[in-house]
Amino acid sequence: MTRALLSLLIAAALATLARSAAAETVIVCARHSPITTLSRDEAEQLYLGRTRKLAGGIAVTPVDLPAGAARDHFYKQLTGKNPSQIRAYWSRLVFTGRALPPPEAASAAEALAWLDANPDFIAYVPAEEVARGVRVLLRLP
Numbered sequence: 001m002t003r004a005l006l007s008l009l010i011a012a013a014l015a016t017l018a019r020s021a022a023a024e025t026v027i028v029c030a031r032h033s034p035i036t037t038l039s040r041d042e043a044e045q046l047y048l049g050r051t052r053k054l055a056g057g058i059a060v061t062p063v064d065l066p067a068g069a070a071r072d073h074f075y076k077q078l079t080g081k082n083p084s085q086i087r088a089y090w091s092r093l094v095f096t097g098r099a100l101p102p103p104e105a106a107s108a109a110e111a112l113a114w115l116d117a118n119p120d121f122i123a124y125v126p127a128e129e130v131a132r133g134v135r136v137l138l139r140l141p
Contacts, residue, residue, distance in 0.1 A: 038137035049099030
């Protein structure tokens with residue numbers, strides 16, 4: 001009986017991990033933001049510090065979440081780079097003085113709060129944490 005219960009608990013834990021790993025991430029901005037659309041390529045360029053403006057000349061400041069599973073999942077989905085590659089990439093850019101990484105919010109809730117005060121900010125959050133008052137610009141599976 002104990003072995004069956006242990007197997008059931010392990011299976012439930014693995015299913016939960018699989019669901020959280022496959023969670024959808026969305027890039028959002030404030031509803032009152034001048035940013036109305038964002039392509040995957042534009043998002044990649046912004047989050048890798050290659051540009052600070054969209055094609056229409058709109059200045060954009062991307063916001064990062066703290067190091068962890070949500071950030072790792074986002075960068076893997078957007079850029080195909082793992083956490084070590086992203087850290088090395090930003091280390092090179094900072095060392096050479098070419099760019100600084102995006103400002104880091106302490107949580108998804110803080111990132112969403114920043115959007116309201118800064119119409120040129122964009123942030124990525126797990127889809128289940130999207131709040132009223134934001135516009136979804138891009139969905140990443």
